[in-house]
Amino acid sequence: MLPKHSSRLIFSRSFTRVGPSTQRRTDEPASKYRSKHYNPTSTSNDSKPTEKIHLEPHILSRRLIKLCDDRRLDVAVAMLKNSPLDAQNVPVWNTLIWECLKAERYRLGHDLYIDMKRRGHRPNTRTFQTLMNGLSRIEDWDSHTKQLAHSHSIYELSGHDPSSAELSVAPIAAYVKILGSAGLHQQIFDVFYSLDTEGRLAPDRFLFTAMFQALAVKPYTDSDNFVQNAASAKLLWNLMLKASRRTNFSIDGFLVSSAIIALSRGRDADQEFALGLVAEHFGLVAFDAVDEPASPKKEEKGSIPLEPQSFAAVLTLCRNSAKPIHAINFFAAVLKRPESQGGPSIIDRAHVEQVLQSFLAAEIPASSQKALELVEWMLAQEIKSSSSVAAKIRPTHSTFNLIISQICRAENDWRVAAKVFDLMTGYHSHDFMDGVEATKPRFDRRSPGRNIPPTAEVLSSMMRIAVGSESRANIRQALRLIHYFGFRSLIQPPDTLESKKAMKDKAFYISKLAQAVLAGIKDCVQPEHSERETTCKRSWAMAVTSVRRAKSFGF
Structure with missing residues (x-):
C-alpha cells in the first residue's frame, strides 16, 4: 500500500495537467458575427416574417420599354393592364401610349388613352403632349381621317380646365404641326387667335416655330398656295415680334430658320424680307456678284450664331428664290467666319x-x-x-x-x-x-x-x-x-x-x-x-x- 503522501502527489500531478488546459478553453474569445443582432441559439420560429416587395411604377416602366424594344408591344399592353394598381400611374400609361404611337399603332395608342381614363387615371398635360407628338408623325392624313378627328377632340380636352396648374401650349404646338400636315392652314390661325395674350396659354417661341413650319409644308393642291402661305408667314412674323415684346421670350435660330423657309416660296417682296432676316439675325449680307469685296457696311454681326439647320434654311432660300450667287457668297462668308458666330465647323x-x-x-x-x-x-x-x-x-x-x-x-x-x-x-x-x-x-x-x-x-x-x-x-x-x-x-x-x-x-x-x-x-x-x-x-x-x-x- 502506498504512502499517504504519494497519493497526494498523484492527485497533485493530475490537477497540474488538467488545470492549465481547462484555463485556456475558458480564456478563448467568443465567436464574432457580422451582425451584432444575430443570435445563433435562436430558432427560425423566432425570426420576423419577410416583408412583401411591391412593384414600383418606375420598375414597371422599364419592363414595358424593354418589351417594346423587343417588338412585343401586345405583351407590354397586357402586362400593364394586369399589373397591380399601386404600380400604375399616369406616367406609366403615358410611356406605353408613346411606345404605341412610335410604332405607328395609332389606334392602339388611342385605345390605351381611353382605357386609362376608364381606370380612373386623369390625363395630364404630358398625356396630351404625348398623344399630339405621336399623331404629328403621320404624313399622309388622307388615309388617317379617324386619327385626325381624334386630334381635334384631344385638343378640345387639353385646355378644358383653365384653373389647372399644368396648362401649357406644348400640346397646341404639336396640334399646329398636325394641322399643317393636313393642309388646314386656316384652322392654324383660328387656334392662334383663340389663345390668351398673357399667362400660361400665351404663344411662345415653340408655338410660333411650329406655325412657321406648318406654313412651309407643301400644299396638297397647286403651288399658288405657297404664295399665300408666305404672305401669312410675313404677317405671323410681325405678330411674333409683338408677342415677344409682351411676354419677353427670346428669338432663337430655330424660329428664324422656320420663318425663312416659309417665306422662301413667296413673292419677290417676301423673299427680300427673308434675306433681311438673314442679314439681321445671322449677319450674312447678300450681294449680286461672286467674290465681291465686302464693304465695312456689309460686315455685320448677327444677333444669333449660325447653326447647321440655320445655314440649310439660308441655302434653301437661295435655291427657291433662284439666286445661286447668294448661296455661293454665303458659303464663302461662312468659311471665313469665327467659330463663335458659326464658322466652317457647321458645314x-x-x-x-x-x-x-x-x-x-x-x-x-x-x-x-x-x-x-x-x-x-x-x-x-x-x-x-x-x-x-x-x-x-x-x-x-x-x-x-x-x-x-x-x-x-x-x-x-x-x-x-x-x-x-x-x-x-x-x-x-x-x-x-x-x-x-x-x-x-x-x-x-x-x-x-x-x-x-x-x-x-x-x-x-x-x-x-x-x-x-x-x-x-x-x-x-x-x-x-x-x-x-x-x-x-x-x-x-x-x-x-x-x-x-x-x-x-x-x-x-x-x-x-x-x-x-x-x-x-x-x-x-x-x-x-x-x-x-x-x-x-x-x-x-x-x-x-x-x-x-x-x-x-x-x-
Missing part, C-alpha cells in the same frame, strides 16, 4: 451639295475646278474632325456623282473628272493613259466606306465627258478605264432586289454608256495601235452586243 455634306448645285445654276466659269477644290476641302476637313463630325462632312456617292455627271459634264472637263474619279474610287486613272497602259492600275485602299465603286451613271458620264472633250487620248483612256471595270458586270442582275425606278435608271445610263462607247470607239482605236487595243476593240464589240441582248431582260 456638312448637304450644304456643300447645295453649293455645288449653285455652281451649276449660276454658270460661273471654271465651276469644275471650284468643285474639285471644294471636295478636296471636304476630305481635308474629314481628316481633322472627330469621327462623328467626319461622317457628316465626308463626300459620298451623291457628291461625286453630282460633280462628274453634272458639273464636269456641262463643261466636258476631262482633267477634273478624272481627278474626282480618283478621289471617289481610289484607283489611279493615270494608269489608263496612252504610254502607261499598266496591267493592273494602282489602287489606294482606304478605310471602309471611303472607296466608292463606280456605277453605270458615273461610267456613262465619264465616257460622255471624254467624247465631248474631242480628244482621242481622253477617249482611249476612258475606254480602257471602262473596260477594266467590266461592261458586262453592269448589266448583270444585282444580288439584292432593286426598285423599278432604280432598274429604269440603270438601264437608261447603260444605254447612254453604250452610245458613248460606240461614238468613241469608231475613230479612236486605229489599226496601227498595239495588239492590246485590237483586243480591246473586239471586247467592246462583244459588250455592245451584250447590251442589245440585255434589253430583252427588262433593260
Whole structure:
C-alpha cells in the first residue's frame, strides 16, 4: 500500500495537467458575427416574417420599354393592364401610349388613352403632349381621317380646365404641326387667335416655330398656295415680334430658320424680307456678284450664331428664290467666319451639295475646278474632325456623282473628272493613259466606306465627258478605264432586289454608256495601235452586243 503522501502527489500531478488546459478553453474569445443582432441559439420560429416587395411604377416602366424594344408591344399592353394598381400611374400609361404611337399603332395608342381614363387615371398635360407628338408623325392624313378627328377632340380636352396648374401650349404646338400636315392652314390661325395674350396659354417661341413650319409644308393642291402661305408667314412674323415684346421670350435660330423657309416660296417682296432676316439675325449680307469685296457696311454681326439647320434654311432660300450667287457668297462668308458666330465647323455634306448645285445654276466659269477644290476641302476637313463630325462632312456617292455627271459634264472637263474619279474610287486613272497602259492600275485602299465603286451613271458620264472633250487620248483612256471595270458586270442582275425606278435608271445610263462607247470607239482605236487595243476593240464589240441582248431582260 502506498504512502499517504504519494497519493497526494498523484492527485497533485493530475490537477497540474488538467488545470492549465481547462484555463485556456475558458480564456478563448467568443465567436464574432457580422451582425451584432444575430443570435445563433435562436430558432427560425423566432425570426420576423419577410416583408412583401411591391412593384414600383418606375420598375414597371422599364419592363414595358424593354418589351417594346423587343417588338412585343401586345405583351407590354397586357402586362400593364394586369399589373397591380399601386404600380400604375399616369406616367406609366403615358410611356406605353408613346411606345404605341412610335410604332405607328395609332389606334392602339388611342385605345390605351381611353382605357386609362376608364381606370380612373386623369390625363395630364404630358398625356396630351404625348398623344399630339405621336399623331404629328403621320404624313399622309388622307388615309388617317379617324386619327385626325381624334386630334381635334384631344385638343378640345387639353385646355378644358383653365384653373389647372399644368396648362401649357406644348400640346397646341404639336396640334399646329398636325394641322399643317393636313393642309388646314386656316384652322392654324383660328387656334392662334383663340389663345390668351398673357399667362400660361400665351404663344411662345415653340408655338410660333411650329406655325412657321406648318406654313412651309407643301400644299396638297397647286403651288399658288405657297404664295399665300408666305404672305401669312410675313404677317405671323410681325405678330411674333409683338408677342415677344409682351411676354419677353427670346428669338432663337430655330424660329428664324422656320420663318425663312416659309417665306422662301413667296413673292419677290417676301423673299427680300427673308434675306433681311438673314442679314439681321445671322449677319450674312447678300450681294449680286461672286467674290465681291465686302464693304465695312456689309460686315455685320448677327444677333444669333449660325447653326447647321440655320445655314440649310439660308441655302434653301437661295435655291427657291433662284439666286445661286447668294448661296455661293454665303458659303464663302461662312468659311471665313469665327467659330463663335458659326464658322466652317457647321458645314456638312448637304450644304456643300447645295453649293455645288449653285455652281451649276449660276454658270460661273471654271465651276469644275471650284468643285474639285471644294471636295478636296471636304476630305481635308474629314481628316481633322472627330469621327462623328467626319461622317457628316465626308463626300459620298451623291457628291461625286453630282460633280462628274453634272458639273464636269456641262463643261466636258476631262482633267477634273478624272481627278474626282480618283478621289471617289481610289484607283489611279493615270494608269489608263496612252504610254502607261499598266496591267493592273494602282489602287489606294482606304478605310471602309471611303472607296466608292463606280456605277453605270458615273461610267456613262465619264465616257460622255471624254467624247465631248474631242480628244482621242481622253477617249482611249476612258475606254480602257471602262473596260477594266467590266461592261458586262453592269448589266448583270444585282444580288439584292432593286426598285423599278432604280432598274429604269440603270438601264437608261447603260444605254447612254453604250452610245458613248460606240461614238468613241469608231475613230479612236486605229489599226496601227498595239495588239492590246485590237483586243480591246473586239471586247467592246462583244459588250455592245451584250447590251442589245440585255434589253430583252427588262433593260
